[in-house]
Amino acid sequence: MDTVLLSSCNDANASNGYLKHGAPMRLATEIRRMGRTCKVIDLFTKLNDKAWEILIDKYVDKDTRLIGISTTLLSTYFTGDDLEREVYFWGMPYEIFRERIAMIRRRAPNALIVVGGSQVGIETAATLTDYIGIFDLFISGQGEGPIKAIIRHLYDGTDLKITRAHDVPFVTQESYPNHNFKTSDIVWLPEDLMEYGEGAVVEVARGCVFKCSYCTYDLIGKSWGDMVKDPGVLRRELMRNYEMWGTTHYMIPDDTFNDSIEKVRMLHKVFTSLPFQIEFGTYIRLDLFMRNPDMAKLLLEMGIRGGNLGIETLNKKAGRLIGKGMGEERVKETAAQVREVWGNKVVMRANFILGLPEEDEDSMYRTLEWLTDPDCPFHYAEFNALRIDRDAPKSKMELEDMKRLGYTFENRMLWSRKSDGMSYRRAQALKLEFKNKIYQSRPYAAMVMAFGVPDRNNVGISTSEITRMLDARVDLVTSRGETKPWVG
Ligand code: SF4
Known part of the structure; x- marks a missing residue:
């Protein structure tokens, strides 16, 4: 698979119900229109080790060039309630999170790991410095423009404008604006498991x-x-x-x-x-x-x-x-x-x-x-x-x-x-x-x-x-x- 997008909603369960997250599907629609394959794996924070391994084995390999993670519906690392930052990361024990990222790196050494969504933004760069090195790029703002620029950079060799704030490398909506919202849509394919x-x-x-x-x-x-x-x-x-x-x-x-x-x-x-x-x-x-x-x-x-x-x-x-x-x-x-x-x-x-x-x-x-x-x-x-x-x-x-x-x-x-x-x-x-x-x-x-x-x-x-x-x-x-x- 050329690209894999990971998404999750920590509140999904049998009584809260379940709805597939729209934002990664919006980006998947754009990526597929650029002629690249894309798999969205939903509920990734809820997968046990075995399920995670099966999915990564199936979709991530040496040809995978981009792994994207959407933070919008994930638990924040700071909750103020019952979770400690040292122990949990987006609702997942920190060690498990690190190991899962490491597994992706072993399977797809050529892939960029990119994180975006509402918990990532250039104005909050000072709070993201711990994640430099875990993620390669951080998307700030609406994702369409930056993700398309990254795909063009990876496959066509075009330049990619990176804006650093507190040393965090961002690809921003200001550099790559989304002018096409009015005509944008989400296309669900059979592989999206509707x-x-x-x-x-x-x-x-x-x-x-x-x-x-x-x-x-x-x-x-x-x-x-x-x-x-x-x-x-x-x-x-x-x-x-x-x-x-x-x-x-x-x-x-x-x-x-x-x-x-x-x-x-x-x-x-x-x-x-x-x-x-x-x-x-x-x-x-x-x-x-x-x-x-x-x-x-x-x-x-x-x-x-x-x-x-x-x-x-x-x-x-x-x-x-x-x-x-x-x-x-x-x-x-x-x-x-x-x-x-x-x-x-x-x-x-x-x-x-x-x-x-x-x-x-x-x-x-x-x-x-x-x-x-x-x-x-x-x-x-x-x-x-x-x-x-x-x-x-x-x-x-x-x-x-x-x-x-x-x-x-x-x-x-x-x-x-x-x-x-x-x-x-x-x-x-x-x-x-x-x-x-x-x-x-x-x-x-x-x-x-x-x-x-x-x-x-x-x-x-x-x-x-x-x-x-x-x-x-x-x-x-x-x-x-x-x-x-x-x-x-
Ligand atoms: S600015 Fe708009 S989105 Fe934000 S709280 Fe007010 S009404 Fe809601």
Whole structure:
């Protein structure tokens, strides 16, 4: 095999479900179009030694020129919870990881080992120096341009522009921009092991028009309409997947699916023109429903079945500071209006951040009280401790505001705030406590993760079964005791 891409999702299991990661398949599509063979090995961190050896024996040899590793869905080496950096590497014991890299080097001495994805970026170079020598090249930003440049370099001998930061060798999207997102797609081939009817990832847009101060994503603050896929290309991709694989349900990894009513209308037209009903889960922003009263109805008609809403806080002051200042009253009102349109046909999940500036514990407990109230419109909520990185600052908040807002650091990620004693550790403890309380109030919560609707469909939990659970307010799946094991 000319090239092998390794990917994994540490959360994949029989109850969380399983969905093949889209980003490596996007790159595989480009590599194959360049006339090179490419194998994507998914769940590589979950393979035991024997399975790993069998796959490496089968696909990696002296002719292999590129091994790519996607970090986006891997556990971070720093979790702040229960894993120590010295012991674990992306959810895998460090020694096993080193041995697996060494095995690749023995089998494919001519291959470059390249790492990319959301945990790798030139702005975080200082934190990547330990990996110089383990990996040959680091891709910063969107992968298409850099991976194509590396392939041309390997097979056609063209020059490759390497940008060093803290001695880490990067191939960047700035050197090799991706100008073709609008016409890009993912082509699944039989060797990608799609099951008939399997749900998949489809991209409709990249980037986000907003610029929340805590956000670490690339491509935020784009102009309206930028990097939105051409409707004809999108329709052809959906039809091809349906005809070849019977795919009707999707995860759409758009940073803000509903960022404009024009985009929602365009996608509504594409989705409702298909000869089948598409179903999907995606990220949406609540404030956009206030401005566009038709939006909830359009989204329902076009097939939304899981909506992940990053509310982050009900506290108006904290919300204003981070760029999500709807405030408690308008959040509650708008969420209730959306739920009225969607009923239990769409899983509504709210995400919150614990430890935001200007929000004290009392305010966080008031939010929890609302979310555990049986009349709260959200089916499920998830809390996360504020993650700010002293050594690899990326968001506006990390780059400009930490000191002014009173955050100090014990180490790279362990922050604390003198003014009210809040800290990363305390926020983590609250996260666990809040999670338990949410689960007690909604026993079906673990089964109805909004973004994970297609993941669950893939292990045999249908969307109508999810709706039945929401109607009955019970977990019908765990009691049934079986899921379809499609992970493999
Ligand atoms: S947090 Fe969400 S809405 Fe805000 S900038 Fe990031 S992707 Fe956009």
